[in-house]
């Protein structure tokens with residue numbers, strides 16, 4: 459009989475009972491483990507239409523119950539919250555059904571693919587009194603959280619922000635080394651149109667959502683953007699001029715992919731200090747290296763961030779908010795809608811070359 463070797467994982471008495479919808483790559487690489495390692499959550503149920511995936515994941519992660527039918531999982535009164543880990547195109551439908559069944563939701567990013575469906579979800583969330591947190595988990599990167607705290611409490615007014623997210627051509631070399639071996643199923647449900655067929659769309663939704671969320675987390679509301687896109691030798695590079703609601707200027711760089719190592723980070727210039735951050739490929743579960751210089755003491759401030767399991771930390775934050783009323787640390791549905799609006803505005807601006815206000819955009823990227 460095998461026994462789990464426990465080291466630093468301490469489970470609290472009250473654990474939020476989670477049902478994970480989707481047994482695809484992100485659930486396999488992040489969410490199942492996050493539920494099992496979280497101090498205040500339990501991997502109660504898993505669900506996927508693909509029976510073979512459910513059987514395989516159940517053998518590894520041992521949830522209490524398994525489902526193939528999402529409706530049946532939602533009808534289980536023991537399930538308190540759902541992690542929606544399905545394709546972007548299904549997020550609104552799946553989150554909406556969970557809310558209708560009285561469940562809290564941690565939905566993968568982006569919360570949806572059009573402004574209209576995200577706004578409708580936001581309305582439903584507000585009326586429900588339930589929590590929907592969006593899975594832009596970099597907010598739980600200790601270095602990025604430290605930068606945000608410094609910006610809010612010590613930096614004074616913002617002057618300018620630059621942020622970049624440049625995927626690496628060696629991405630899969632690294633993730634294959636770091637992630638568990640992922641399994642796929644011919645029975646998995648995917649959107650009718652292959653989401654990867656349109657690369658601009660796929661990269662903006664999948665990767666741009668992280669870049670934009672980090673920029674908003676550190677710099678505040680973005681009011682309008684002017685974006686350029688260049689495609690060469692199979693690479694895509696968006697350079698985006700941004701204007702924040704407080705008038706500060708910004709520059710975002712989304713490049714898929716740079717011919718070097720993963721390259722992600724930010725620089726923030728403020729009234730009483732500045733912040734410089736380097737972020738690593740998320741699968742290292744390593745804190746961003748962040749230095750916050752304060753003119754008040756003439757020193758650079760730096761955090762270790764030893765615990766940087768961002769997927770587990772985002773789930774613990776989610777559960778703390780639901781179980782104990784702790785302030786929301788993750789991205790709210792408003793943050794998710796604003797991030798999607800920013801991506802749509804970037805897309806429109808690439809088409810027209812003009813500045814595009816987030817308030818004016820409709821449709822999808």
Ligand SMILES: NC(=O)c1ccc[n+]([C@@H]2O[C@H](COP(=O)([O-])OP(=O)(O)OC[C@H]3O[C@@H](n4cnc5c(N)ncnc54)[C@H](O)[C@@H]3O)[C@@H](O)[C@H]2O)c1
Pocket residue numbers: 479480481482483484485505506507508511526527528543544545546548566567568593594595645646647648664740
């Ligand atoms: N936060 C991150 O770092 C990160 C990283 C990778 C992917 N993601 C996001 O995670 C999401 C999922 O990505 P993926 O690659 O795992 O997706 P995927 O489409 O490969 O897998 C989703 C699984 O959900 C199942 N499913 C879909 N509809 C269902 C239904 N109605 N009932 C039961 N099962 C259903 C499918 O059968 C499939 O197995 C995407 O939104 C993606 O953007 C986030």
